[in-house]
Amino acid sequence: MNRFLLVSIVFLSCTAQEDVLPVPTMQWTYYTTANGLGSNVTYTLFEDSQGRIWIGTDNGVSRFDGNSFTNYTTANGLVNRYVNAITETSAGDMLFGTDNGLSILRNNEWFYVPAFTGVPIYALRRDVTNLIWMGTIGYGIVKYNYEGGSYEQDFDNSCSPCNIVTVLFEDSEYHIWAGTDGGVKQYTQGNSVLYTKSSGLAGNEITAITQDTWGNVWLGASDSTGVTRYANGDFEVIPLLTNDIVPVRMKGIAEDEFGQLWFGYSRPWIDQKYYSGLSRFDGILMRKLSQGPPVSGISSMLRDSHDDIYVGTTSTGIARFRPIKF
């Protein structure tokens, strides 16, 4: 019997089965307010130079040392309760992007930068020269010289959605990638190039960026059913194979120790609630967890220095899993 005839029979005889990645075989650990986390609504994850995990939430920021949480809120000196982005300076100062500007934690003392008051900061990235890049909502990109105190705004007059910047990433060749609502900008020594769907991207609203060990830059979008791989100057769209007609909101990409890429996203359903999806790409094939990850509303992902992957959610705190090679 022709093999593909056989495959067709199997196809016709079974119900829609997307894939069979065995979720239970991966060890998941959950952390919520019951464990000391400041809030179950989380926005961002960051590992500092001491291996501590910082979690930006809708009620300040939490620091996780592997055993317990230390929480900081506006009562401690945060400029705003909504912490959307976190980074660390070369001196070890912690920077927090909030809905109302930038907060700084230095030697257990809180500061803020008056010049950025009122600016919603949704992305932070320290580049190789120690320049702090800030992605804002409506103000474009701000390049902040933390040592000197000066800053420079890069506002795009020709592309209004390009001034909504929700993710920043520096690749191994020191290009800064800025994910915006109007595509992705690639900065090379101060000059930027904008890539959009017409350039080959899966979507225009770029909300997650990472680079894998092959050197590929991965772009996740919030208006697409696929993910974009950038290699050698070319963009290639790889479908997420979620069976969803409507786009997903990809908020996290992490590569595990085995070279597998994990894509975390939310999937809208009929009742307009967002559920989470987690897909894995092994370099050849995208495969989705059949039952979805045991978390909901993925907002961010992070691979830490112990090779665990943290998943931030918008309603159930954070979760951590140990990837296995399939």
Next chain:
Amino acid sequence: MKYLVLMALLLYSSLGLGQSRGDSILLSERTMDRPLNVHKGQLRVSGGYRLGLHTIRFDDEGQRLDLTDGGLSFASNTLSGEIKYGILEFLQVSLAIAYLNQAIKKPTNYIIASGFTEVNSMDVYNGLTDLSVGLDFRAPFKNRRIDLLISASSTVPTANHNPAPPSHSVSTVGVGQSSATSVNYQYNQALGNGTPVVAGGLTFKYRFDNWAFTLAGSYVLPTSDVLTSYYNSQLVSSSFENQQVFYRFQRPEEIRVFGEVEYQLFPWFDLIGEVGYVSTSGGFSEETGTRVIPDPTSLLSLGPGFEIIITHRVWFRQRVILPIAGTNSTGPTNYSATVSYNLFVSNR
């Protein structure tokens, strides 16, 4: 012509291939009477074939799983060669090597989204194993009913312990108005240990007139961990790229116990019943600082066999080994056949 005949006769006699004292020893020994090692000056060359049918698997609780249900059964083919030589009446050296061919399938998955995708995956083992070198000392008991053999062996890392790049493939075929994609992962696994693996053991045999009982045990230990590798692959524009990833690996330790009962039905025909137990534990793989220790495994098997003395120099042995119980391992049903040729390369 007569010189050729003369040379052949000289060569024949120098190799001890003529009727010699060695031949008379071989002629006088039934299968169960043979000492556990070869005689001084005796050279035994054996070649064998083993077909392993892996149709069941024992899980971590010892439950028997039928691999044929999911189409996951597989076969292994092993060609083996062994040479034994008696340096002294109580001391022999041996060399052994094997050629293995097997493909272990993983469950086939089907992805139904934006078309139909069939995903197959298999690990392929194909090639020579490490060379094994052994030294056996037989206790010089005068009582011929009792035999005791002390064995020591080591592998020489002659086989490659790094796998070859994978042989993945992707094909797309139209099915009606839609298309089906077949993704085939093929990982080519290495057969070498990368380091000497030493073994020590003891074999005891007791003979009655027509019955004999043998009990053997050995312990197998890797001498060190090794740096080995696997491949990550990516498909870019219909072509595969491979990336070699290195990690440290140490194979598990092994305990092997073996028992055999023989009944010499005729002087030329020996019936054999054997039982074997193998367990592994320890070992690790370590890629990024975290050691992953594999689950311990065990396998108990038994089966019948026989040996026919075709001539005093040529023996034929056949066995069937059936899996009985185990944990974390496949249980192969092994059919094996071995032919041995014996000669004395020096007169005693």
